[in-house]
Amino acid sequence: MIQVAAAIIYNNEGRVLIARRREGKSQAGLWEFPGGKIEDGEDAGACLRRELIEEMGIDIMPYEYFGENEHSYRGGPHIRLIAWKAEYCGGEIKLTDHDDCRWESPGELERYLFAPADIPFVRKLAHEPGVQ
Numbered sequence: 001m002i003q004v005a006a007a008i009i010y011n012n013e014g015r016v017l018i019a020r021r022r023e024g025k026s027q028a029g030l031w032e033f034p035g036g037k038i039e040d041g042e043d044a045g046a047c048l049r050r051e052l053i054e055e056m057g058i059d060i061m062p063y064e065y066f067g068e069n070e071h072s073y074r075g076g077p078h079i080r081l082i083a084w085k086a087e088y089c090g091g092e093i094k095l096t097d098h099d100d101c102r103w104e105s106p107g108e109l110e111r112y113l114f115a116p117a118d119i120p121f122v123r124k125l126a127h128e129p130g131v132q
């Protein structure tokens, strides 16, 4: 089982950062919450701070556990996807593993085609009482 961390990153307008996996990656063309595989000795928060710098060039601060889902991709890995809410702290987004990204209102997230492991998070966010 592969442990993967995903960040639900909020900007100061209450929008969430989503990104589309580029051609050549597994789950190419599907949207996700940025993140990546947890390395030995890391917790989800440390993994997310590292991945967001490596993968997008931005600083984030994970602040709240959101949930986890297990999913088996056909012919692929069995993953445990662990999500944390995070605050966007700064940096200009540079895409490397993705070919598109958006700051989207939580209520609009269900309009996007997400990686299957993310779908329970998308539903939960879309129906969460809150600012938006």
Ligand SMILES: Nc1nc2c([nH]c(=O)n2[C@H]2C[C@H](O)[C@@H](COP(=O)(O)OP(=O)(O)OP(=O)(O)O)O2)c(=O)[nH]1
Binding pocket: 004, 005, 006, 024, 025, 026, 027, 031, 032, 033, 034, 035, 036, 037, 077, 079, 081, 097, 115, 116, 117, 118
């Ligand atoms: N980062 C991230 N990965 C996710 C999400 N949902 C989801 O199913 N995944 C899957 C895709 C991959 O199988 C795995 C980890 O992705 P990764 O992007 O760190 O893996 P990697 O760079 O090694 O790329 P790859 O070999 O899987 O193409 O988790 C998500 O919301 N964020």
